Amino acid sequence: MYWLTELFNFRIVADYADIFIDGIINTVWISLVCLVLSIFFGIFLALMRMSSVGVIWRTAAAYIQFVRATPLLIQIYLIYYGLPHLIGNFFNEMQTGVIALTLHTTPFMAEIIRAGIMSVPRTQTEGAMAVGMSRPQVLYYIILPQAIAKLISPLLGQTVILVKDTSLLSIIAVFELMGAGLLMFSETVSATESYVTTAICYLIIYLLMLVASGFIQKKLSGNLAGAQ
Amino acid sequence: MDWFSEKWQIINSLSPFLMDGLWKTFEVSSVAIMLGSILGAILGIIKTLDSKSLKLVINIYVHLFRGTPYLVQIYIIYFVLPSLGIAWLQFDSYTAAIVSLSLYTASYVTAIVAAAIDSIPAGQEEAARSVGMTKAQALYHVIVPQAIKLTVPPMASIYVIVIKSTAVLSVIGVAELTRQGETSILRMPGDTMFIYGLIAVLYFIYCYPVLRFASWAERKMKTSGSPQELA
Numbered sequence: 067m068y069w070l071t072e073l074f075n076f077r078i079v080a081d082y083a084d085i086f087i088d089g090i091i092n093t094v095w096i097s098l099v100c101l102v103l104s105i106f107f108g109i110f111l112a113l114m115r116m117s118s119v120g121v122i123w124r125t126a127a128a129y130i131q132f133v134r135a136t137p138l139l140i141q142i143y144l145i146y147y148g149l150p151h152l153i154g155n156f157f158n159e160m161q162t163g164v165i166a167l168t169l170h171t172t173p174f175m176a177e178i179i180r181a182g183i184m185s186v187p188r189t190q191t192e193g194a195m196a197v198g199m200s201r202p203q204v205l206y207y208i209i210l211p212q213a214i215a216k217l218i219s220p221l222l223g224q225t226v227i228l229v230k231d232t233s234l235l236s237i238i239a240v241f242e243l244m245g246a247g248l249l250m251f252s253e254t255v256s257a258t259e260s261y262v263t264t265a266i267c268y269l270i271i272y273l274l275m276l277v278a279s280g281f282i283q284k285k286l287s288g289n290l291a292g293a294q
Numbered sequence: 295m296d297w298f299s300e301k302w303q304i305i306n307s308l309s310p311f312l313m314d315g316l317w318k319t320f321e322v323s324s325v326a327i328m329l330g331s332i333l334g335a336i337l338g339i340i341k342t343l344d345s346k347s348l349k350l351v352i353n354i355y356v357h358l359f360r361g362t363p364y365l366v367q368i369y370i371i372y373f374v375l376p377s378l379g380i381a382w383l384q385f386d387s388y389t390a391a392i393v394s395l396s397l398y399t400a401s402y403v404t405a406i407v408a409a410a411i412d413s414i415p416a417g418q419e420e421a422a423r424s425v426g427m428t429k430a431q432a433l434y435h436v437i438v439p440q441a442i443k444l445t446v447p448p449m450a451s452i453y454v455i456v457i458k459s460t461a462v463l464s465v466i467g468v469a470e471l472t473r474q475g476e477t478s479i480l481r482m483p484g485d486t487m488f489i490y491g492l493i494a495v496l497y498f499i500y501c502y503p504v505l506r507f508a509s510w511a512e513r514k515m516k517t518s519g520s521p522q523e524l525a
Contacts, residue, residue: 073378135501136501137459137462137497139472140461140472143490230364232363234462244363244365247366257373261370264366265362265366265370268362268366269357269361272357273357276357
């Protein structure tokens with residue numbers, strides 16, 4: 067077993083356990099905030115994208131295409147260096163990071179939500195409007211409940227991507243899991259321990275998410291089967 | 295007008311430099327896409343065979359690469375592998391970039407190819423076997439030609455993700471577009487935003503056609519009634 071401790075010094079990793087726990091907490095926290103914000107704004111963006119007014123849907127489409135066709139890293143740089151130009155140093159690194167990541171994730175959420183809404187047959191809308199519902203009522207009572215069932219699996223997939231994307235925030239000095247790895251490396255200069263530990267932490271989060279998403283999907287398909 | 299002529303001058307003086315970076319981005323991404331697709335196709339086909347242990351190994355590989363951020367993968371391949379002391383794992387930054395991106399691409403392609411093959415009805419293979427084809431022949435003549443069509447839209451989407459991931463290579467010093475941009479900013483620190491905007495436009499020019507192709511292929515597939523759960 068000697069070669070193993072030679073290759074991977076468990077004692078150093080144990081010394082840095084606190085830092086990694088802080089990093090995990092920050093990663094989870096950033097992901098949650100961005101997830102909630104991007105779903106919230108994503109609904110609006112999806113509705114804008116489906117608007118019949120040319121200016122509105124074109125603006126939404128241009129934003130979606132721009133975000134999808136440029137790297138997240140460049141978007142982070144644009145926000146990190148650009149936002150202070152526009153509004154001064156109003157936000158700290160962490161907040162800037164959350165803003166950048168939300169602006170990045172929102173279009174993906176919007177496209178998922180739009181696909182979900184479009185998958186509900188038109189006749190459903192027409193039927194609901196025929197019995198006298200207003201447009202918001204149709205959306206809230208008829209379309210969204212049906213769309214959500216179809217949304218859940220791509221939304222979970224996008225959430226996995228979001229959690230991995232938080233790692234890029236370490237480049238603008240936001241402290242999260244990758245930041246914890248970089249900090250450990252800068253203090254110990256042992257690449258193996260620092261980066262392998264980081265990878266293992268991400269894998270643990272990923273596996274927990276896989277288990278949770280399997281559970282959610284099972285629960286949901288059970289509910290749907292019961293409803294039918 | 296002053297603003298325009300000033301910015302135009304910046305574009306003029308930076309363009310050869312940034313074009314070098316764009317070319318490098320193109321080179322790295324296309325080599326990695328090619329190698330990754332070949333590896334992914336092989337692994338995807340193996341995954342659909344009946345061997346449980348091979349399937350397990352491939353699944354572990356896929357989850358390792360899909361469960362960690364690409365940034366972590368590049369750090370491990372560039373900084374950690376050399377410390378193992380094995381001669382052929384001492385990558386320079388360019389090789390590390392190709393290796394890590396190819397493995398990253400392959401992890402996605404594997405899942406796409408396996409899903410496409412699984413979606414071909416079992417009757418097709420049984421029919422092919424019953425007219426006397428071997429398993430390999432059935433795969434080559436009957437299954438793969440049908441499955442390959444289904445892989446086109448998700449593959450194009452993955453290629454866009456891979457191209458965008460090359461921006462991360464700037465952290466290990468590969469002179470691709472982002473890195474060239476960062477170097478330009480060191481020379482012209484007053485125009486940080488403008489240069490990053492310029493880089494964003496160059497990435498957009500590269501990625502947007504692929505993105506459009508992906509959504510075009512997806513629409514085309516949907517009208518022909520193929521399974522949608524692939525993506």
